[in-house]
Amino acid sequence: MTDPSTRPPAAGGRHAGRRGGSREAGGGSLWVTGRHPVEELLASATQRARKVLLSDAVPGEVRSSLEKRARDLSLPCLTCPRREWERRTGEREGGGIAAEIAEFLYAGMEEWASALPETARVFLLDGITDPGNLGAILRSARRSPSTAWFFPPTGRAR
Numbered sequence: 001m002t003d004p005s006t007r008p009p010a011a012g013g014r015h016a017g018r019r020g021g022s023r024e025a026g027g028g029s030l031w032v033t034g035r036h037p038v039e040e041l042l043a044s045a046t047q048r049a050r051k052v053l054l055s056d057a058v059p060g061e062v063r064s065s066l067e068k069r070a071r072d073l074s075l076p077c078l079t080c081p082r083r084e085w086e087r088r089t090g091e092r093e094g095g096g097i098a099a100e101i102a103e104f105l106y107a108g109m110e111e112w113a114s115a116l117p118e119t120a121r122v123f124l125l126d127g128i129t130d131p132g133n134l135g136a137i138l139r140s141a142r143r144s145p146s147t148a149w150f151f152p153p154t155g156r157a158r
Contacts, residue, residue: 028103033094035062037135041099042069048101051076055085055096066097112150120147 029050032041041049052070054063056079063079070077080088082096089098107115116122123141128134141149 029100030103031089031091031098031100033089033091033098035095035097038066038097038099039069040139041101042066042073042075049073049075049099050102051078051100053077053085053088053098053100054079055082056080057082057096062097109150112148116148121145122147123149125149126152 031053032038032049038049038052041047042052049070052066052075054066054077058066058079067077085096085098086092091098121144123137123144123146125134125137128137138149
């Protein structure tokens with residue numbers, strides 16, 4: 001994965017989904033939910049969280065680990081009642097674990113493709129409707145020498 005400041009914006013529509021997917025948080029941000037997606041986000045060198053939000057239902061050992069990681073990254077780590085967590089994130093799944101990130105910027109296919117270097121390696125993803133499958137594909141793609149990923153505006157995981 002390349003540095004986000006040099007990578008063209010993702011094409012297509014918004015990512016939204018459960019089981020670790022992202023949901024709009026309003027005000028130009030998204031929520032990444034679920035323990036493993038949030039842990040991956042906090043370990044990422046290319047994507048930075050704005051804050052971590054935990055519900056009071058998160059087990060103590062998991063809470064301590066996430067609070068320490070957030071503290072190491074100088075991120076706010078907030079705890080709230082489960083119902084408040086659901087209201088803020090718009091999720092009912094995710095184990096009460098979420099991280100807020102900046103909303104993705106999207107471009108049209110032509111604009112996106114013209115911004116790619118000639119030697120770009122691109123994943124074109126179409127018809128992937130299960131958020132769990134999409135997450136598995138993207139985790140695998142991150143380990144490949146790909147330059148970018150394309151998600152069409154329809155027929156994608158939500």
